[in-house]
Amino acid sequence: MADNEVLSVKMKKRGQSKEIWRRFVKNKGAVLGLAFIVLLTILALVPSLIAPYGFDEQMLSRRFKAPSLEYPFGTDEFGRDIFSRVIFGCRISLTLGLVSVTISCLIGIILGCISGYYGKVVDNIIMRFIDVMLSIPNILLAVSIVAAMGTSFFNLILAIGIGAVPGYARVVRASILSVKEQEYIEAARSNGASDWRIITRHIIPNCMAPIIVQATMSIAAAIIQGAGMSFIGLGIMPPTPEWGSMLASGRAFIRDYWWVVTFPGLAIMLTVFSINLLGDGLRDALDPRLKS
Protein backbone atom coordinates (compact mmCIF):
# COMPACT_ATOMS: atom_id res chain seq x y z
CA MET A 1 0.00 0.00 0.00
CA ALA A 2 2.68 2.46 1.12
CA ASP A 3 4.89 1.42 -1.78
CA ASN A 4 2.13 2.16 -4.21
CA GLU A 5 1.78 5.67 -2.87
CA VAL A 6 5.48 6.35 -3.25
CA LEU A 7 5.24 5.01 -6.76
CA SER A 8 2.44 7.37 -7.64
CA VAL A 9 4.46 10.33 -6.36
CA LYS A 10 7.41 9.25 -8.47
CA MET A 11 5.25 8.94 -11.53
CA LYS A 12 4.00 12.46 -10.98
CA LYS A 13 7.58 13.64 -10.82
CA ARG A 14 8.34 12.08 -14.14
CA GLY A 15 5.24 13.82 -15.40
CA GLN A 16 6.82 17.11 -14.45
CA SER A 17 9.94 16.71 -16.56
CA LYS A 18 7.68 15.60 -19.37
CA GLU A 19 5.72 18.77 -18.86
CA ILE A 20 8.86 20.89 -19.03
CA TRP A 21 9.89 19.10 -22.21
CA ARG A 22 6.44 19.65 -23.70
CA ARG A 23 6.67 23.39 -23.04
CA PHE A 24 10.21 23.46 -24.40
CA VAL A 25 9.26 21.72 -27.63
CA LYS A 26 6.53 24.27 -28.26
CA ASN A 27 9.23 26.90 -28.74
CA LYS A 28 10.47 26.22 -32.28
CA GLY A 29 13.49 28.51 -32.01
CA ALA A 30 14.67 26.79 -28.86
CA VAL A 31 14.36 23.35 -30.47
CA LEU A 32 16.37 24.60 -33.44
CA GLY A 33 19.02 25.94 -31.07
CA LEU A 34 19.10 22.66 -29.15
CA ALA A 35 19.43 20.67 -32.39
CA PHE A 36 22.38 22.77 -33.49
CA ILE A 37 24.05 22.48 -30.06
CA VAL A 38 23.58 18.69 -30.14
CA LEU A 39 25.19 18.63 -33.58
CA LEU A 40 28.11 20.73 -32.31
CA THR A 41 28.49 18.48 -29.28
CA ILE A 42 28.72 15.42 -31.52
CA LEU A 43 31.30 17.21 -33.66
CA ALA A 44 33.24 18.15 -30.55
CA LEU A 45 33.16 14.59 -29.19
CA VAL A 46 34.17 12.70 -32.33
CA PRO A 47 35.61 15.22 -34.80
CA SER A 48 37.88 12.70 -36.49
CA LEU A 49 34.93 10.55 -37.55
CA ILE A 50 33.31 13.37 -39.46
CA ALA A 51 36.13 15.57 -40.68
CA PRO A 52 37.41 14.43 -44.07
CA TYR A 53 40.96 15.58 -43.35
CA GLY A 54 43.14 16.14 -40.31
CA PHE A 55 43.17 19.66 -38.84
CA ASP A 56 46.89 20.06 -39.46
CA GLU A 57 47.17 18.22 -42.77
CA GLN A 58 49.08 20.71 -44.89
CA MET A 59 49.50 20.45 -48.64
CA LEU A 60 50.91 23.49 -50.34
CA SER A 61 49.71 22.34 -53.74
CA ARG A 62 46.12 22.89 -52.71
CA ARG A 63 46.45 26.39 -51.12
CA PHE A 64 43.41 28.66 -51.29
CA LYS A 65 41.11 26.27 -53.07
CA ALA A 66 37.61 27.73 -53.34
CA PRO A 67 34.77 25.75 -51.68
CA SER A 68 33.99 22.67 -53.71
CA LEU A 69 32.68 19.17 -53.18
CA GLU A 70 36.14 18.02 -52.26
CA TYR A 71 36.76 20.91 -49.83
CA PRO A 72 33.29 22.07 -48.71
CA PHE A 73 34.60 25.27 -47.06
CA GLY A 74 37.71 25.63 -49.25
CA THR A 75 41.32 25.54 -48.02
CA ASP A 76 43.58 28.07 -46.27
CA GLU A 77 47.05 29.44 -46.90
CA PHE A 78 48.70 26.15 -45.95
CA GLY A 79 46.32 24.05 -47.96
CA ARG A 80 44.47 22.82 -44.85
CA ASP A 81 40.82 21.90 -45.25
CA ILE A 82 38.79 24.62 -43.52
CA PHE A 83 35.75 22.36 -43.09
CA SER A 84 37.85 19.90 -41.09
CA ARG A 85 39.43 22.67 -39.05
CA VAL A 86 36.04 24.19 -38.20
CA ILE A 87 34.88 20.77 -37.01
CA PHE A 88 37.96 20.26 -34.86
CA GLY A 89 37.54 23.79 -33.54
CA CYS A 90 34.14 22.89 -32.02
CA ARG A 91 35.74 21.08 -29.15
CA ILE A 92 37.91 24.05 -28.21
CA SER A 93 35.14 26.61 -28.45
CA LEU A 94 32.48 24.58 -26.65
CA THR A 95 34.86 23.58 -23.85
CA LEU A 96 35.97 27.16 -23.50
CA GLY A 97 32.41 28.43 -23.34
CA LEU A 98 31.08 25.81 -20.93
CA VAL A 99 34.01 25.61 -18.55
CA SER A 100 34.58 29.33 -18.26
CA VAL A 101 30.87 29.93 -17.68
CA THR A 102 30.76 27.20 -15.04
CA ILE A 103 33.65 28.85 -13.23
CA SER A 104 32.19 32.33 -13.35
CA CYS A 105 28.68 31.09 -12.60
CA LEU A 106 29.76 29.27 -9.45
CA ILE A 107 31.91 32.08 -8.09
CA GLY A 108 29.32 34.67 -9.08
CA ILE A 109 26.41 32.83 -7.46
CA ILE A 110 28.36 32.30 -4.24
CA LEU A 111 29.43 35.93 -4.05
CA GLY A 112 26.00 37.21 -5.04
CA CYS A 113 24.24 35.01 -2.49
CA ILE A 114 26.45 36.02 0.40
CA SER A 115 26.23 39.63 -0.56
CA GLY A 116 22.50 39.74 -1.23
CA TYR A 117 21.38 37.53 1.64
CA TYR A 118 23.54 38.80 4.47
CA GLY A 119 23.78 42.43 3.35
CA LYS A 120 25.40 45.07 5.55
CA VAL A 121 29.20 45.09 5.75
CA VAL A 122 29.75 41.85 3.86
CA ASP A 123 27.62 43.13 1.02
CA ASN A 124 29.57 46.36 0.93
CA ILE A 125 32.95 44.65 0.82
CA ILE A 126 31.98 42.18 -1.90
CA MET A 127 30.22 44.75 -4.03
CA ARG A 128 33.06 47.28 -3.86
CA PHE A 129 35.42 44.49 -4.89
CA ILE A 130 33.10 43.71 -7.81
CA ASP A 131 33.04 47.41 -8.72
CA VAL A 132 36.83 47.39 -8.85
CA MET A 133 36.73 44.38 -11.16
CA LEU A 134 34.10 46.05 -13.33
CA SER A 135 36.24 49.14 -13.70
CA ILE A 136 38.91 47.11 -15.50
CA PRO A 137 38.03 46.52 -19.17
CA ASN A 138 37.26 42.83 -19.65
CA ILE A 139 39.80 42.26 -22.39
CA LEU A 140 42.50 44.01 -20.38
CA LEU A 141 41.76 41.85 -17.35
CA ALA A 142 41.93 38.68 -19.45
CA VAL A 143 45.11 39.86 -21.20
CA SER A 144 46.79 40.61 -17.88
CA ILE A 145 45.81 37.28 -16.35
CA VAL A 146 47.08 35.35 -19.38
CA ALA A 147 50.20 37.49 -19.57
CA ALA A 148 50.92 36.87 -15.90
CA MET A 149 50.17 33.15 -15.89
CA GLY A 150 51.32 32.24 -19.37
CA THR A 151 49.38 31.29 -22.46
CA SER A 152 47.63 27.99 -22.14
CA PHE A 153 44.16 26.73 -22.78
CA PHE A 154 43.37 26.45 -19.09
CA ASN A 155 44.68 29.92 -18.28
CA LEU A 156 42.60 31.31 -21.11
CA ILE A 157 39.48 29.66 -19.68
CA LEU A 158 40.30 30.94 -16.21
CA ALA A 159 40.94 34.46 -17.45
CA ILE A 160 37.65 34.61 -19.31
CA GLY A 161 35.80 33.00 -16.42
CA ILE A 162 37.09 35.46 -13.84
CA GLY A 163 36.27 38.37 -16.11
CA ALA A 164 32.61 37.32 -16.18
CA VAL A 165 32.20 36.95 -12.40
CA PRO A 166 31.01 40.53 -11.69
CA GLY A 167 28.09 40.15 -14.09
CA TYR A 168 26.82 37.08 -12.26
CA ALA A 169 27.42 38.45 -8.81
CA ARG A 170 25.37 41.54 -9.65
CA VAL A 171 22.52 39.66 -11.31
CA VAL A 172 22.32 37.11 -8.48
CA ARG A 173 22.51 39.74 -5.77
CA ALA A 174 19.76 41.82 -7.35
CA SER A 175 17.35 38.93 -7.68
CA ILE A 176 18.13 37.68 -4.17
CA LEU A 177 17.37 41.09 -2.77
CA SER A 178 13.90 40.95 -4.26
CA VAL A 179 13.23 37.28 -3.52
CA LYS A 180 14.36 37.35 0.12
CA GLU A 181 11.65 39.87 1.01
CA GLN A 182 8.92 37.51 -0.18
CA GLU A 183 6.56 36.09 2.39
CA TYR A 184 7.37 32.49 1.48
CA ILE A 185 10.93 33.07 2.62
CA GLU A 186 9.65 34.24 5.98
CA ALA A 187 7.31 31.26 5.99
CA ALA A 188 10.24 28.94 5.34
CA ARG A 189 12.11 30.57 8.21
CA SER A 190 9.07 30.13 10.44
CA ASN A 191 9.17 26.43 9.58
CA GLY A 192 12.64 26.22 11.04
CA ALA A 193 14.70 26.17 7.84
CA SER A 194 18.34 27.22 8.19
CA ASP A 195 19.96 30.02 6.17
CA TRP A 196 21.73 27.49 3.98
CA ARG A 197 18.51 25.67 3.24
CA ILE A 198 16.62 28.89 2.56
CA ILE A 199 19.28 30.06 0.14
CA THR A 200 19.74 26.80 -1.73
CA ARG A 201 16.20 25.54 -1.77
CA HIS A 202 14.01 28.60 -1.70
CA ILE A 203 15.95 31.57 -2.99
CA ILE A 204 18.21 30.28 -5.75
CA PRO A 205 15.49 28.30 -7.58
CA ASN A 206 13.47 31.50 -7.66
CA CYS A 207 16.41 33.40 -9.14
CA MET A 208 17.06 30.86 -11.89
CA ALA A 209 15.47 32.82 -14.74
CA PRO A 210 17.96 35.71 -14.76
CA ILE A 211 20.85 33.33 -14.01
CA ILE A 212 20.02 31.14 -17.01
CA VAL A 213 19.74 34.16 -19.28
CA GLN A 214 23.04 35.50 -17.98
CA ALA A 215 24.68 32.07 -18.39
CA THR A 216 23.60 31.53 -21.98
CA MET A 217 24.55 35.04 -22.93
CA SER A 218 27.92 34.69 -21.32
CA ILE A 219 28.65 31.30 -22.93
CA ALA A 220 28.29 33.14 -26.21
CA ALA A 221 30.34 36.05 -24.92
CA ALA A 222 33.04 33.67 -23.64
CA ILE A 223 33.31 31.97 -27.02
CA ILE A 224 33.62 35.34 -28.69
CA GLN A 225 36.15 36.54 -26.13
CA GLY A 226 38.14 33.34 -26.52
CA ALA A 227 38.14 33.91 -30.24
CA GLY A 228 39.22 37.49 -29.64
CA MET A 229 42.06 36.43 -27.35
CA SER A 230 43.22 33.90 -29.91
CA PHE A 231 42.90 36.58 -32.56
CA ILE A 232 45.41 38.79 -30.74
CA GLY A 233 47.64 35.81 -30.10
CA LEU A 234 47.04 35.27 -26.37
CA GLY A 235 44.72 32.34 -26.60
CA ILE A 236 44.99 29.14 -28.52
CA MET A 237 48.22 28.75 -30.41
CA PRO A 238 48.33 27.50 -34.00
CA PRO A 239 48.10 24.92 -35.38
CA THR A 240 45.29 24.10 -32.92
CA PRO A 241 42.18 25.00 -34.86
CA GLU A 242 40.39 27.60 -32.78
CA TRP A 243 37.78 29.61 -34.65
CA GLY A 244 39.12 32.94 -33.46
CA SER A 245 42.68 32.17 -34.38
CA MET A 246 41.47 30.93 -37.77
CA LEU A 247 39.85 34.30 -38.26
CA ALA A 248 43.05 35.99 -37.17
CA SER A 249 45.29 34.15 -39.54
CA GLY A 250 42.79 34.38 -42.39
CA ARG A 251 42.19 38.10 -42.17
CA ALA A 252 45.21 38.90 -44.33
CA PHE A 253 43.59 37.13 -47.26
CA ILE A 254 40.05 38.37 -46.86
CA ARG A 255 40.07 40.38 -50.09
CA ASP A 256 41.03 37.51 -52.40
CA TYR A 257 39.90 34.41 -50.52
CA TRP A 258 36.69 35.17 -48.64
CA TRP A 259 36.08 31.63 -47.45
CA VAL A 260 39.12 31.56 -45.20
CA VAL A 261 37.46 33.90 -42.67
CA THR A 262 33.79 33.48 -43.56
CA PHE A 263 33.30 29.90 -42.38
CA PRO A 264 34.98 30.16 -38.97
CA GLY A 265 33.06 33.42 -38.51
CA LEU A 266 29.78 31.75 -39.42
CA ALA A 267 30.56 28.94 -37.01
CA ILE A 268 31.02 31.40 -34.15
CA MET A 269 27.88 33.28 -35.10
CA LEU A 270 25.65 30.21 -35.40
CA THR A 271 26.94 28.72 -32.15
CA VAL A 272 26.32 31.91 -30.22
CA PHE A 273 22.90 32.31 -31.79
CA SER A 274 21.75 28.80 -31.02
CA ILE A 275 22.98 28.99 -27.43
CA ASN A 276 20.94 32.15 -26.98
CA LEU A 277 17.85 30.49 -28.46
CA LEU A 278 18.34 27.48 -26.20
CA GLY A 279 18.74 29.68 -23.14
CA ASP A 280 15.55 31.60 -23.81
CA GLY A 281 13.63 28.38 -24.35
CA LEU A 282 15.01 26.84 -21.16
CA ARG A 283 14.11 29.84 -19.08
CA ASP A 284 10.52 29.77 -20.29
CA ALA A 285 10.15 26.01 -19.99
CA LEU A 286 11.56 25.77 -16.46
CA ASP A 287 9.24 28.37 -14.97
CA PRO A 288 6.15 26.53 -13.71
CA ARG A 289 4.22 29.80 -13.53
CA LEU A 290 4.36 30.35 -17.28
CA LYS A 291 2.11 27.44 -18.07
CA SER A 292 -0.30 27.91 -20.92
Added chain:
Amino acid sequence: MNDNILEIKNLVVHYVTDTTTVHAVNGMTISLKKGESLGLVGETGAGKTTTALSIMQLIPDPPGKIVSGEIRYDGQDLVAMSPAEKRSIRGNKISMIFQDPMTALNPVLTVGDQIAEVVRLHQKISRAKASIKAQEMLELVGIPGERYAEYPHQFSGGMKQRVVIAIALACNPELLIADEPTTALDVTIQDQVLDLMEKLMRDRGTSLILITHDLGVVAEICQKAAIMYAGEIVEYGTLEHIYNNTKHPYTIGLFGSIPNLNEDVDRLQPITGLMPDPTDLPQGCVFAPRCPDASEKCRAAAVPVVEVEPGHFVKCVKYHG
Protein backbone atom coordinates in the same frame (compact mmCIF):
# COMPACT_ATOMS: atom_id res chain seq x y z
CA MET B 1 5.70 23.76 36.84
CA ASN B 2 2.47 25.20 35.59
CA ASP B 3 0.40 24.16 32.63
CA ASN B 4 0.98 27.35 30.66
CA ILE B 5 2.40 26.55 27.26
CA LEU B 6 3.24 30.15 26.53
CA GLU B 7 3.95 33.02 28.85
CA ILE B 8 4.82 36.49 27.69
CA LYS B 9 5.98 38.89 30.38
CA ASN B 10 6.44 42.61 29.91
CA LEU B 11 7.38 42.26 26.28
CA VAL B 12 8.66 45.47 24.72
CA VAL B 13 9.51 45.57 21.03
CA HIS B 14 10.84 48.64 19.27
CA TYR B 15 11.65 49.32 15.65
CA VAL B 16 14.62 51.63 15.73
CA THR B 17 15.63 53.68 12.72
CA ASP B 18 18.14 56.49 12.51
CA THR B 19 15.52 59.15 13.06
CA THR B 20 12.69 57.56 15.03
CA THR B 21 11.81 54.74 17.36
CA VAL B 22 8.54 52.96 16.77
CA HIS B 23 7.08 51.59 19.98
CA ALA B 24 5.36 48.55 18.48
CA VAL B 25 4.72 46.48 21.61
CA ASN B 26 4.82 48.09 25.03
CA GLY B 27 4.91 45.89 28.08
CA MET B 28 2.67 43.11 27.00
CA THR B 29 1.90 40.29 29.42
CA ILE B 30 -0.15 37.30 28.47
CA SER B 31 -0.27 33.57 29.03
CA LEU B 32 -1.82 30.67 27.26
CA LYS B 33 -2.69 27.24 28.60
CA LYS B 34 -2.25 23.99 26.75
CA GLY B 35 -5.04 23.37 24.25
CA GLU B 36 -6.45 26.84 24.75
CA SER B 37 -7.16 29.22 21.92
CA LEU B 38 -6.70 32.93 22.28
CA GLY B 39 -7.93 35.63 19.94
CA LEU B 40 -5.66 38.63 19.66
CA VAL B 41 -7.83 41.47 18.41
CA GLY B 42 -6.86 44.97 17.43
CA GLU B 43 -6.66 47.55 14.70
CA THR B 44 -4.02 47.70 12.03
CA GLY B 45 -0.78 48.76 13.66
CA ALA B 46 -1.75 47.67 17.16
CA GLY B 47 1.26 45.39 17.32
CA LYS B 48 -0.47 42.06 16.74
CA THR B 49 1.83 40.81 14.02
CA THR B 50 4.88 42.09 15.88
CA THR B 51 3.78 40.03 18.86
CA ALA B 52 3.43 36.96 16.66
CA LEU B 53 6.83 37.49 15.09
CA SER B 54 8.36 37.94 18.54
CA ILE B 55 7.03 34.57 19.61
CA MET B 56 8.52 33.06 16.45
CA GLN B 57 11.70 35.03 17.12
CA LEU B 58 11.47 36.35 13.57
CA ILE B 59 11.44 40.09 14.20
CA PRO B 60 13.49 41.58 11.37
CA ASP B 61 16.60 42.86 13.08
CA PRO B 62 17.48 45.60 12.21
CA PRO B 63 15.29 47.60 12.64
CA GLY B 64 13.30 45.46 15.10
CA LYS B 65 14.51 44.80 18.60
CA ILE B 66 13.11 43.02 21.61
CA VAL B 67 14.03 45.61 24.20
CA SER B 68 12.95 43.72 27.28
CA GLY B 69 10.64 41.01 28.49
CA GLU B 70 10.47 37.27 28.36
CA ILE B 71 8.72 34.88 26.06
CA ARG B 72 8.56 31.49 27.71
CA TYR B 73 7.52 28.44 25.81
CA ASP B 74 7.14 25.42 28.08
CA GLY B 75 9.20 27.25 30.65
CA GLN B 76 12.15 28.01 28.34
CA ASP B 77 12.91 31.60 27.41
CA LEU B 78 12.76 31.85 23.60
CA VAL B 79 14.56 35.20 23.56
CA ALA B 80 17.66 33.71 25.16
CA MET B 81 17.87 30.65 22.89
CA SER B 82 20.62 29.98 20.38
CA PRO B 83 19.69 30.24 16.68
CA ALA B 84 19.84 26.44 16.29
CA GLU B 85 17.51 25.91 19.26
CA LYS B 86 15.12 28.47 17.84
CA ARG B 87 15.12 26.67 14.50
CA SER B 88 14.33 23.36 16.12
CA ILE B 89 11.26 24.91 17.74
CA ARG B 90 9.99 26.81 14.73
CA GLY B 91 7.70 24.73 12.57
CA ASN B 92 8.07 21.86 15.00
CA LYS B 93 6.65 23.06 18.33
CA ILE B 94 5.41 26.48 17.27
CA SER B 95 4.12 27.08 13.75
CA MET B 96 2.77 30.13 12.07
CA ILE B 97 0.17 30.65 9.38
CA PHE B 98 0.66 33.78 7.38
CA GLN B 99 -1.93 36.23 6.28
CA ASP B 100 -1.73 35.91 2.54
CA PRO B 101 -1.69 32.35 1.16
CA MET B 102 -0.96 33.77 -2.30
CA THR B 103 2.54 34.74 -1.26
CA ALA B 104 3.25 32.33 1.58
CA LEU B 105 3.99 29.38 -0.70
CA ASN B 106 7.13 29.10 -2.77
CA PRO B 107 6.00 29.32 -6.42
CA VAL B 108 8.69 27.02 -7.81
CA LEU B 109 8.26 24.08 -5.43
CA THR B 110 5.35 21.66 -5.54
CA VAL B 111 2.97 21.88 -2.60
CA GLY B 112 3.81 18.33 -1.59
CA ASP B 113 7.52 19.09 -1.46
CA GLN B 114 6.84 22.10 0.70
CA ILE B 115 4.89 20.03 3.21
CA ALA B 116 7.47 17.25 3.09
CA GLU B 117 10.24 19.79 3.64
CA VAL B 118 9.04 20.86 7.06
CA VAL B 119 8.57 17.21 8.07
CA ARG B 120 12.09 16.37 6.99
CA LEU B 121 13.50 19.42 8.74
CA HIS B 122 12.30 18.22 12.10
CA GLN B 123 12.00 14.45 11.85
CA LYS B 124 14.63 12.00 10.74
CA ILE B 125 12.63 10.16 8.12
CA SER B 126 13.26 9.20 4.53
CA ARG B 127 12.20 11.25 1.56
CA ALA B 128 9.63 8.62 0.61
CA LYS B 129 8.09 8.55 4.08
CA ALA B 130 7.98 12.33 4.19
CA SER B 131 6.11 12.45 0.91
CA ILE B 132 3.59 9.93 2.20
CA LYS B 133 3.16 12.09 5.28
CA ALA B 134 2.70 15.11 3.03
CA GLN B 135 -0.01 13.32 1.10
CA GLU B 136 -1.74 12.43 4.35
CA MET B 137 -1.61 16.05 5.42
CA LEU B 138 -3.12 17.13 2.10
CA GLU B 139 -5.96 14.65 2.54
CA LEU B 140 -6.41 15.88 6.08
CA VAL B 141 -7.05 19.45 4.94
CA GLY B 142 -9.39 18.21 2.23
CA ILE B 143 -7.15 18.23 -0.82
CA PRO B 144 -6.79 15.01 -2.85
CA GLY B 145 -3.36 13.46 -2.26
CA GLU B 146 -2.82 13.13 -6.01
CA ARG B 147 -2.34 16.87 -6.17
CA TYR B 148 0.94 16.40 -4.29
CA ALA B 149 3.04 17.24 -7.34
CA GLU B 150 1.19 20.36 -8.37
CA TYR B 151 2.47 23.89 -7.99
CA PRO B 152 0.87 26.61 -5.85
CA HIS B 153 -0.38 28.55 -8.87
CA GLN B 154 -2.59 25.59 -9.76
CA PHE B 155 -4.58 26.03 -6.55
CA SER B 156 -7.24 28.54 -5.59
CA GLY B 157 -6.73 30.94 -2.69
CA GLY B 158 -8.74 28.87 -0.24
CA MET B 159 -6.89 25.70 -1.20
CA LYS B 160 -3.54 27.47 -0.85
CA GLN B 161 -4.51 28.45 2.67
CA ARG B 162 -5.36 24.79 3.32
CA VAL B 163 -1.89 23.88 2.09
CA VAL B 164 -0.40 26.49 4.40
CA ILE B 165 -2.37 24.99 7.28
CA ALA B 166 -1.13 21.53 6.28
CA ILE B 167 2.45 22.80 6.38
CA ALA B 168 1.92 24.43 9.75
CA LEU B 169 0.37 21.33 11.30
CA ALA B 170 2.58 18.73 9.61
CA CYS B 171 4.86 18.34 12.63
CA ASN B 172 2.04 18.36 15.19
CA PRO B 173 3.05 21.64 16.80
CA GLU B 174 1.86 22.42 20.30
CA LEU B 175 1.20 26.04 19.47
CA LEU B 176 -0.11 27.51 16.28
CA ILE B 177 -0.02 31.21 15.55
CA ALA B 178 -2.43 32.24 12.84
CA ASP B 179 -1.86 35.78 11.61
CA GLU B 180 -5.13 36.87 10.06
CA PRO B 181 -5.52 33.50 8.31
CA THR B 182 -8.79 34.40 6.65
CA THR B 183 -8.34 38.06 5.79
CA ALA B 184 -7.28 37.38 2.21
CA LEU B 185 -10.12 34.94 1.57
CA ASP B 186 -13.73 35.50 0.65
CA VAL B 187 -16.43 34.98 3.23
CA THR B 188 -17.61 31.47 2.34
CA ILE B 189 -14.04 30.19 2.11
CA GLN B 190 -13.23 31.96 5.38
CA ASP B 191 -15.84 29.89 7.10
CA GLN B 192 -14.56 26.61 5.65
CA VAL B 193 -10.99 27.40 6.58
CA LEU B 194 -11.96 28.38 10.12
CA ASP B 195 -14.01 25.20 10.55
CA LEU B 196 -11.09 23.16 9.29
CA MET B 197 -8.64 24.88 11.63
CA GLU B 198 -10.93 24.50 14.60
CA LYS B 199 -11.47 20.81 13.91
CA LEU B 200 -7.77 20.06 13.47
CA MET B 201 -6.82 21.97 16.58
CA ARG B 202 -9.43 20.21 18.66
CA ASP B 203 -8.39 16.77 17.38
CA ARG B 204 -4.75 17.39 18.16
CA GLY B 205 -5.01 19.50 21.28
CA THR B 206 -3.03 22.29 19.70
CA SER B 207 -3.04 25.68 21.36
CA LEU B 208 -3.85 28.62 19.13
CA ILE B 209 -3.16 32.30 19.00
CA LEU B 210 -5.47 33.77 16.40
CA ILE B 211 -4.62 37.25 15.26
CA THR B 212 -7.50 39.08 13.70
CA HIS B 213 -9.40 42.32 13.60
CA ASP B 214 -12.65 40.43 13.30
CA LEU B 215 -14.46 39.90 16.61
CA GLY B 216 -16.83 37.50 14.87
CA VAL B 217 -14.00 35.14 13.99
CA VAL B 218 -12.77 35.18 17.58
CA ALA B 219 -16.23 34.36 18.88
CA GLU B 220 -16.33 31.41 16.54
CA ILE B 221 -13.18 29.54 17.49
CA CYS B 222 -11.51 31.07 20.54
CA GLN B 223 -12.03 30.55 24.25
CA LYS B 224 -10.22 33.68 25.33
CA ALA B 225 -9.70 37.05 23.81
CA ALA B 226 -7.17 39.81 24.28
CA ILE B 227 -7.86 43.25 22.91
CA MET B 228 -4.73 45.06 21.78
CA TYR B 229 -4.34 48.77 21.37
CA ALA B 230 -1.14 50.65 20.52
CA GLY B 231 1.10 47.82 21.62
CA GLU B 232 -0.71 47.12 24.89
CA ILE B 233 -3.33 44.64 25.93
CA VAL B 234 -6.21 46.75 27.19
CA GLU B 235 -8.62 43.98 28.03
CA TYR B 236 -8.13 40.26 28.46
CA GLY B 237 -10.49 37.53 29.50
CA THR B 238 -12.71 34.67 28.41
CA LEU B 239 -15.17 35.21 25.58
CA GLU B 240 -17.87 35.51 28.21
CA HIS B 241 -15.98 38.34 29.91
CA ILE B 242 -15.16 40.21 26.75
CA TYR B 243 -18.44 39.83 24.90
CA ASN B 244 -20.96 39.98 27.69
CA ASN B 245 -19.20 42.01 30.35
CA THR B 246 -17.24 44.44 28.23
CA LYS B 247 -15.29 46.83 30.43
CA HIS B 248 -12.68 48.79 28.56
CA PRO B 249 -13.96 51.84 26.65
CA TYR B 250 -11.96 50.75 23.58
CA THR B 251 -13.56 47.31 23.53
CA ILE B 252 -16.95 48.93 23.99
CA GLY B 253 -16.09 51.14 21.04
CA LEU B 254 -15.12 48.13 18.93
CA PHE B 255 -18.43 46.44 19.59
CA GLY B 256 -20.19 49.70 18.82
CA SER B 257 -18.63 49.59 15.36
CA ILE B 258 -20.20 46.26 14.45
CA PRO B 259 -23.66 46.27 12.89
CA ASN B 260 -26.16 44.39 15.00
CA LEU B 261 -28.73 42.20 13.28
CA ASN B 262 -31.36 42.68 15.97
CA GLU B 263 -31.28 46.42 16.25
CA ASP B 264 -32.32 48.98 13.72
CA VAL B 265 -29.81 51.78 13.71
CA ASP B 266 -29.12 54.42 11.07
CA ARG B 267 -25.47 54.90 11.88
CA LEU B 268 -22.82 52.81 13.57
CA GLN B 269 -20.93 54.31 16.47
CA PRO B 270 -17.31 54.38 15.37
CA ILE B 271 -14.48 55.27 17.71
CA THR B 272 -13.49 58.83 16.95
CA GLY B 273 -9.97 59.70 16.00
CA LEU B 274 -7.05 57.51 14.99
CA MET B 275 -4.50 55.34 16.71
CA PRO B 276 -1.73 57.41 18.27
CA ASP B 277 1.52 57.72 16.38
CA PRO B 278 3.62 54.78 17.63
CA THR B 279 6.75 56.93 17.44
CA ASP B 280 5.17 59.41 19.84
CA LEU B 281 2.80 57.71 22.25
CA PRO B 282 0.81 59.85 24.69
CA GLN B 283 1.65 59.95 28.39
CA GLY B 284 -0.56 57.89 30.63
CA CYS B 285 -3.28 55.83 29.01
CA VAL B 286 -2.63 55.39 25.28
CA PHE B 287 -6.35 55.36 24.56
CA ALA B 288 -7.10 58.55 26.49
CA PRO B 289 -7.08 60.89 23.43
CA ARG B 290 -9.96 58.93 21.87
CA CYS B 291 -11.70 57.80 25.03
CA PRO B 292 -15.19 59.20 25.71
CA ASP B 293 -14.67 58.74 29.45
CA ALA B 294 -11.14 60.12 29.70
CA SER B 295 -10.27 62.31 32.66
CA GLU B 296 -7.17 64.15 33.87
CA LYS B 297 -6.21 61.08 35.86
CA CYS B 298 -5.93 59.06 32.63
CA ARG B 299 -3.42 61.42 31.07
CA ALA B 300 -1.35 61.82 34.23
CA ALA B 301 0.34 58.50 34.78
CA ALA B 302 0.63 54.97 33.48
CA VAL B 303 -2.50 52.93 34.01
CA PRO B 304 -2.35 49.74 36.09
CA VAL B 305 -4.02 46.52 35.06
CA VAL B 306 -7.04 45.62 37.16
CA GLU B 307 -8.57 42.20 37.58
CA VAL B 308 -12.24 43.13 37.63
CA GLU B 309 -13.39 39.55 38.08
CA PRO B 310 -11.32 36.31 38.19
CA GLY B 311 -9.50 35.99 34.86
CA HIS B 312 -10.82 39.25 33.46
CA PHE B 313 -8.17 41.95 33.21
CA VAL B 314 -8.77 45.54 32.19
CA LYS B 315 -6.26 48.32 31.79
CA CYS B 316 -8.34 51.34 32.68
CA VAL B 317 -8.42 53.79 35.60
CA LYS B 318 -12.21 53.55 35.76
CA TYR B 319 -11.92 50.19 37.46
CA HIS B 320 -8.92 51.03 39.60
CA GLY B 321 -9.43 51.11 43.33
